[in-house]
Amino acid sequence: xxxxxxxxxxxxxxxxxxxxxxxxxxxxxxxxxxxxxxxxxxxxxxxxxxxxxxxxxxxxxxxxxxxxxxxxxxxxxxxxxxxxxxxxxxxxxxxxxxxxxxxxxxxxxxxxxxxxxxxxxxxxxxxxxxxxxxxxxxxxxxxxxxxxxxxxxxxxxxxxxxxxxxxxxxxxxxxxxxxxxxxxxxxxxxxxxxxxxxxxxxxxxxxxxxxxxxxxxxxxxxxxxxxxxxxxxxxxxxxxxxxxxxxxxxxxxxxxxxxxxxxxxxxxxxxxxxxxxxxxxxxxxxxxxxxxx
Ligand SMILES: *[C@@H]1O[C@H](CO)[C@@H](O)[C@H](O)[C@H]1NC(C)=O
Ligand SMILES: *[C@@H]1O[C@H](CO)[C@@H](O)[C@H](O)[C@H]1NC(C)=O
Numbered sequence: 557x558x559x560x561x562x563x564x565x566x567x568x569x570x571x572x573x574x575x576x577x578x579x580x581x582x583x584x585x586x587x588x589x590x591x592x593x594x595x596x597x598x599x600x601x602x603x604x605x606x607x608x609x610x611x612x613x614x615x616x617x618x619x620x621x622x623x624x625x626x627x628x629x630x631x632x633x634x635x636x637x638x639x640x641x642x643x644x645x646x647x648x649x650x651x652x653x654x655x656x657x658x659x660x661x662x663x664x665x666x667x668x669x670x671x672x673x674x675x676x677x678x679x680x681x682x683x684x685x686x687x688x689x690x691x692x693x694x695x696x697x698x699x700x701x702x703x704x705x706x707x708x709x710x711x712x713x714x715x716x717x718x719x720x721x722x723x724x725x726x727x728x729x730x731x732x733x734x735x736x737x738x739x740x741x742x743x744x745x746x747x748x749x750x751x752x753x754x755x756x757x758x759x760x761x762x763x764x765x766x767x768x769x770x771x772x773x774x775x776x777x778x779x780x781x782x783x784x785x786x787x788x789x790x791x792x793x794x795x796x797x798x799x800x801x802x803x804x805x806x807x808x809x810x811x812x813x814x815x816x817x818x819x820x821x822x823x824x825x826x827x828x829x830x831x832x833x834x835x836x837x838x839x840x841x842x843x844x845x846x847x848x849x
Pocket of ligand 1: 697
């Protein structure tokens with residue numbers, strides 16, 4: 557009796573300690589520069605990434621995670637951002653990697669940014685959607701979030717869902733849920749495709765192009781590098797942490813309100829959806845047939 561109580565208490569303790577939620581407004585606690593540290597500028601709580609003719613810049617989380625919610629507050633490049641892409645994504649490693657992408661496609665002064673989202677499963681992407689926004693993302697900071705549970709991947713802008721990628725494994729469709737992912741962001745030159753199909757090139761006389769960040773927030777099951785992959789997967793998907801991280805109603809299904817928001821976004825702000833691009837995909841991708849939008 558005493559032994560089992562001790563066991564339960566110890567188990568609870570370990571569960572709370574290892575299933576680490578980390579949330580911070582301080583960049584250094586969660587992230588580190590992964591590309592061109594000399595193009596990072598810290599001003600109080602704000603981090604600025606600079607793109608110029610010589611280099612872009614990027615950062616990566618210090619840890620990997622399985623399931624949870626990641627939010628960054630981003631203020632995109634002001635003025636002429638044509639040719640530039642600012643990305644915020646989660647990704648695992650290796651040739652069969654999974655990835656959830658936000659890519660913010662710049663534009664000429666006064667023309668709208670577009671948000672491209674994509675999902676890679678087992679190394680294969682080609683699941684692009686593009687949305688316009690209902691605000692100017694270069695004027696203020698806005699919250700961009702990825703929520704990942706065993707049931708779905710949700711992309712949110714200021715808590716409004718703009719895309720849901722549902723787990724359809726029961727229909728035989730793979731879902732990314734077995735590889736820990738890092739959190740990344742970067743800004744780089746992509747003027748071969750990003751703006752108006754690549755017709756508008758980056759005007760380097762307007763460099764540096766600056767994306768600003770603050771409010772770094774990760775609330776997820778942490779997968780320490782010194783713990784074996786199988787052990788991390790077990791820990792982050794076992795009953796305890798699944799209840800804790802992923803099976804909260806808000807994490808696993810859309811509320812009625814969120815469903816309505818998503819319908820509104822798709823009606824008013826969806827510019828492109830790979831699911832309906834029959835020229836590119838003569839056979840509708842399997843997950844599009846079954847996805848409810
Ligand atoms: C972003 O999230 C923070 C923290 O929850 C909140 O204070 C802020 O108002 C949000 N910003 C927008 C534009 O919704
Ligand atoms: C840039 O602006 C043009 C003109 O308004 C628009 O057609 C295009 O979708 C915008 N975004 C990108 C990324 O090209």
